[in-house]
Amino acid sequence: MSLLVSELKVHYRTLRGDVRALDGVTFGLRDGEILGLVGESGCGKSTLGKSLIRMDGRMRRAGGTVVLDGRELPIDDDRAMNAFRFREVSLIPQYAMSALNPTRKLRRMVGELLRSRGAPLDAEELERRMSQVGLPREVLDRYPIELSGGMKQRMVMVISTLLDPSLLIADEVTSALDVSTQKAVARALLGFRERGYVKSMIFVTHDIALTHHIADTIMVMYAGRLAEKAPADVIVKKPRHPYTRLLLDALPEVGVRYADRRLEGIAGSPPSLLDPPPGCRFRARCPIAGDECAEDPPVAELTPGHHVACWKV
Amino acid sequence: MRRYFSRKLLIYGLTFFVAVTVNWMIPRFMPGDPVASMVARANVNKPEAVEAMRAYYTGLFGLDQPLWQQYANFWGALLRGDFGVSIWLFPTPVSEVITRAVPYTLALIVPSVLLSWVVGNRFGAYAARRRLLDNTVLPVGYVLTAMPYMWLAVLLAWAFGVILGWFPVAGGYSFSMRPNWSVTFLLDLLHHWALPFLSLFLVALGGWAIGMRNMIIYELESDYSNYLAALGAPSRLIRRYAFRNAVLPQITGLALQLGVLVAGALVTEIVFAYPGLGSLILKAIQNKDFFLLQGTFLFIVLGVLIANFIIDIVYVVVDPRTRAGMAGAQA
Amino acid sequence: MSALQEVAPPERAGVRREALYFAVRNGKLMAGFGIVLVLLLLGLLGPVLFTDAPNEYGPQPMSPPSAEHWFGTTTFGQDVFTQFVHGLRSTFAVGVVGGGIAAVIGMLVGFVAGYRGGVVDEILNMLTNVILVIPTLAVLLIVNAYLGIRSVAVQGLFIGLTQWPWAARAIRAQTFSLRTREFVDLARMSGAGTGRIIAREIAPNMSSYLFMTFILLFGGSVLIASSLDFIGLGPTEGVSLGLMLQNANQWSALQLGLWWWFVPPGAAITAVVGALYVANVGLDEVFNPKLRET
């Protein structure tokens, strides 16, 4: 196991109290595995992604552990985490378009970043990796403003993986791109794994269709909890959790078109995570909910690698 | 690049034209007749002599010509560097009166503006997101920037000049000195310069510190800062980048503030009897010396325009985005 | 923050309630507005409660602060506190008039230039830039000399007329970024005119920004007015804090030990303007969650 997350609880401090954005999530990630993390807005997938690399000021770990390559990540200790960031865990942020300092030429910026982390800049390696994603070396002598959106995205991808991190978190990297670019990004990510730039990857998205192309395993989250986790094919072809099924039903044809909005097309809305009611959180919207759903459903491993949190399976 | 600068130059040229025209209009709008007041101050009590003097001065100042002629003459004289003759300091040419005063004003304004800008930016950048400093240094900054220049200046003059006796309260250099290049004299100059400089510096300092503090907080919350933090970059690097980017709006701010800073310098000079343009303007106002007024204002406008242009150039050098944009436009 | 919004989708009322919530808990905002409010009340009620004419000579010249004369008296026996409350009133008046007029012009020019763009923008921008560099003092001088009568309101008016350019610039930039937004497009497609779009769509979306601009203009006007007063270009009728400073200085108050004459007016200007600036930062934090201290 490369990554082992157990019973992770992360809360947001807000005016009205703690929002339990992540409420006891357990899962593992094998070496070389790409995990697709899907769910509708507010399900906790972004919180999970952030928690693994950099919590923001209002996030707090309420319990649970994260172990990466046998070492526990001090996720709620911002300073201690620095040792792991970039080298062990890295991030391709959602905001890749604006992630680059506008007033530095890229070569200098990358150099300064690496030096600040005590790693020398291997210009040759950098240029090689850039050419692998189709970036000419001249890009390094430009300012970010001189690059197109796609170029910036690819540049960020290259930078983030320069130190060959064990775990890469790709947070909604495709949502701002058009379909063909999305595919290119997906291919590039796969290429990174093949060449060993990254060991494993968490691909956070709400686009279940795209995930299917890239991920080995897909994890569906709902309201801060794991709903279902299984190999990508299994999730798409034989989903067991009613929520996953509804998600997939909402798509016209799997793998043909992604339809962002459809995910939220399911009637009703998730419960408030401020003070969530006990029991299954999908209960209120679930077509097959029963009395037993008033209690928290355990996560059951139906077949090896296929975990579902539902009383009805 | 050429387009950018020619645009800027057009604006500055237009401004200069408007300023010259406005300046030319000042005396034509002012109540009272400068020749009358001048003659009154000369103690001539024979009516015939008064008339002779009046005619003489009116001829000298060109007030008897048609307006358009006066306006044309004004431009002609201006281009020859002739700002007319001061009435208050008759018969000294205005250009001479100004050239004598300008070094003092420049010596006061340039260092206080630049230093307060540099130091204020440092302070603000340093204090931002550091709770202790943010809660101690910045309130001081707010108080400083909200102070009327002359109030602080008078308090400083009183405390350090009259009470403690550490600094002189008037003059550009000791009244016992004659200008020379000795170290003693230079120190004496600095001694007289210190308090006016300090009051200008302090008030401006607060403004820049606060501006920078607010600016840099925006930058520290920006995406590139977050990305760097996520990659474990030390806060030193992040702050450096943020500072660099926050400085850009501060440069623009410098250009915007120039007028206010000049006004502050003028008031401060008056308080400390510093022999620069400020004291001159006050006296020109009081004595209705409109040639002198025109000259000083024109000079200030010109100075501000030049400063603006320098800032434009600096901005282009510092901000790659303007250059990149221009490179794109050319390609 | 994005997580928060995900959890509870925002509604307008909610946002407003939240702003209010943060507002009352923002120390900077509360302290700033608190000070301004106290001084404002003093300026509004003071002249009513202490009806003495502020320039009336009293029998006890040069007396230090006492129970009878809270801020002491001037060389002429005038009660400094009475002058002070009257002065506060004119200072607020100058701020409101000057800041208000500058804000209105700045908004008009900024909105129109930013929204219309093109030639209109070019012309307005050039006008703005030209006025921006001309030293305010020159214009104010002509006006002061020409009009002769210098009331507080006229002073405020002309400060306002010369102070708007930077506000216009800032508002133009904001408008520029707003005009391509969806809701503006929508309004345009539905056939709304320029004025309507500006009033209904653009202005409300930057109302907090406009308010903060006004605060800065207010503070600037107060400071400019005090400088003018000090040079002797102040209102000839009535009392203002700047005139008090000028008088105290001209009559050598500090040298003669009458600190109570010179210190309060300057301190009050500093307090009003400083408190407004502090409140402004507080407001910024309220409207802009990223800036809140964490």
Add this chain to the structure above:
Amino acid sequence: MRNRARIMIPLVAAGLLAAACSGGGATPTPPASQSQSQGAPAGANPDQLPRNETLYTTGTQWGPPPNFNPIREWDSAVGTKGLVYETLFHYDPNAAKLNGWLAESGSWTGDTTYEVKLRQGVKWSDGRPFTAKDVVFSFELGKMETIPYHHLWDWLKAVEAADDQTVTFTFAKANYQQWDFNLYTRSIVPEHIWKDRPEKEVLDGINENPVGTGAYTFLSKDQDRVVLQRRDDWWGKTALNMEPKPRYIVDIATPSNEVAMGMLLQKGLDLSNNFLPGVANLVKGNFGLTTFYNEPPFMLSANTAWLVPNTTKKPMDDPAFRKALASSVDVKKIVEGVYGNLVKAASPTGLLPQWDAYVDQGVVSSSGFAFDPAKAKKLLADAGYKDGDGDGYVENKDGSKIGLTLIVPSGWTDWMESARSISASAKAAGIQITPEFPDFNALVEQRAKGDFDLLINNERQLSNSPYTYYEYMFQLPVQKQQNTVNFARYQNEQAWALVQDLDQIKTDDAEGMKKVISQLQQIHLDDMPVIPLWYNGLWAQSSTSVWKNWPAAAGGAPKTGAVMWRNWLELGGFETLTQLQPAAS
């Protein structure tokens, strides 16, 4: 950026030094032209003036020294006349007599001829001898139409040099009083330098390197000062047995009174001729400051401040109204409240205390006035001014409202306060007066055109004769523009004839003068063309830290005025300098 900022700071500092130094370095006059010819003693051009040999003065010049032209008696640099250029005589107001200066003596050799004997051995600062030709040349400059003493030639017929030491003046009409005034007022300039100057140059020239006969020469000048250096070969040392004590005089242009007060307290200033409000407190306290008197009014008197009514307007054209107005003004309140007792209330005639001998007490006691609101009301009522509408203010005889404005220049704070005070006390008598503060220039124009109701004026200084005072009051004819005198536009042929008669009386005929002056006083007090308010002080605050023996009323101290004002050095200001003693000795 970090590195750049670090470099920037020393750069700025260096730039400042360069700027400041070029500022200082650019301004001094090249001293060579002055020192070459005067046999400069060693150390004549010190870079730092020794404090114990230097006198620091202020209160005359408010800005950069504009010119060094003695013809421009009203705005030339301090000391141009009196220290650098000299006059034929000085006038001693205490003894009321002329003292020979460049002239050893002068006398009327006939009814219309005056002969001046000049001193021997007087040299211009360029080494050339001073002769009768220079005197003739200087007075003949007045033939130019724009020269301030051009009118002298209305009654002066000829000036001739009988020999090198004798000058004879021949008059068409002998105006004795005016002539004495001219004798101690007009500068004598060197013919050999001035002879080729055209009229424009004579009147408007800067006269950059003045060559005079005086005890000082200009050493340097700058924006805010002029520095004068004593001539050790000055003729007066032997001829007059006088020597001004300060080797250097630095006259400082302070932009405002409060700055002067600050410098005085710092002991950076020896003599301040500024009006320093509240200085009474400092004199009483232990600040090392002295004034002429150590009690009110602290100062000698220099001129009279009048309330001037425009007698061409209703109701100021009515003497009864003017007298009522005079009784309504509470001058004491102004003296105490506004000036803190630094000025003295004027006597009803307004003649300065130095002219007390000319005041006819009989006239004053029968026709004088004093502050008396009841009397003012009665005078108004008797003359037919009644408050018909009950608003507290009287109306004109025809029932129309009286609303007068009193103008004083904006920024003249003491006068502004005084105007407010006058307005308040007139209100008590039922006269409505609103103070207004136009700017000085506008006021000058209004004053010249007669476009005003009331104003305050003090433009006549102490002189050798009350003649100048009454000339101011009564001069005729009234012009469309009244620029310097008779702002009230008061027309009284008899009074003007009397003033001219006074001019014809020899200055040693005190009784003859008194007789005419008594008649003039009667007219003044009966008709009140101007209302005397108070005597402005000869503002002089001295610090005793470096120089002592300043003029004072008490003990054996000098009785001259300690003053650097223009035209006052001949009235005792110079003599004061010769009486000073270093405080250390």
